[in-house]
Amino acid sequence: MLGLPLAIFPNLAAWLVPGLALAQERSYEWGWGMHPMWWGAWSFGMMFMMVLFWGLVIVGVVLVIRWLLGQGKETRTDSALEILRQRYARGEINKEEFEAKKKDLVS
Numbered sequence: 001m002l003g004l005p006l007a008i009f010p011n012l013a014a015w016l017v018p019g020l021a022l023a024q025e026r027s028y029e030w031g032w033g034m035h036p037m038w039w040g041a042w043s044f045g046m047m048f049m050m051v052l053f054w055g056l057v058i059v060g061v062v063l064v065i066r067w068l069l070g071q072g073k074e075t076r077t078d079s080a081l082e083i084l085r086q087r088y089a090r091g092e093i094n095k096e097e098f099e100a101k102k103k104d105l106v107s
Contacts, residue, residue, distance in 0.1 A: 081105050 084105065088098040 081102065084093075084098060084101055087093050088095070093101070
């Protein structure tokens with residue numbers, strides 16, 4: 001009685017193995033045609049998202065580099081005008097002299 005079921009397994013395997021191989025076949029991955037992802041409107045949406053992503057990454061990198069390079073710079077002020085203001089604040093020159101020299105510096 002046990003001999004009969006053991007004799008069925010090789011015959012059953014001979015019938016099932018080709019069927020299992022066919023069940024795993026994915027013809028779209030092995031052919032020369034396009035992948036199904038490129039079918040329909042999804043292809044344009046995916047391409048747009050890819051371009052948008054890389055565009056944002058590049059803009060972000062540029063902004064970070066510009067920010068890092070700008071950290072070492074101090075704001076540039078007009079040193080001659082600043083000295084003139086300090087002299088006026090200390091009382092070394094009067095208002096008329098300050099306005100005349102400021103007019104010369106600005107123009």
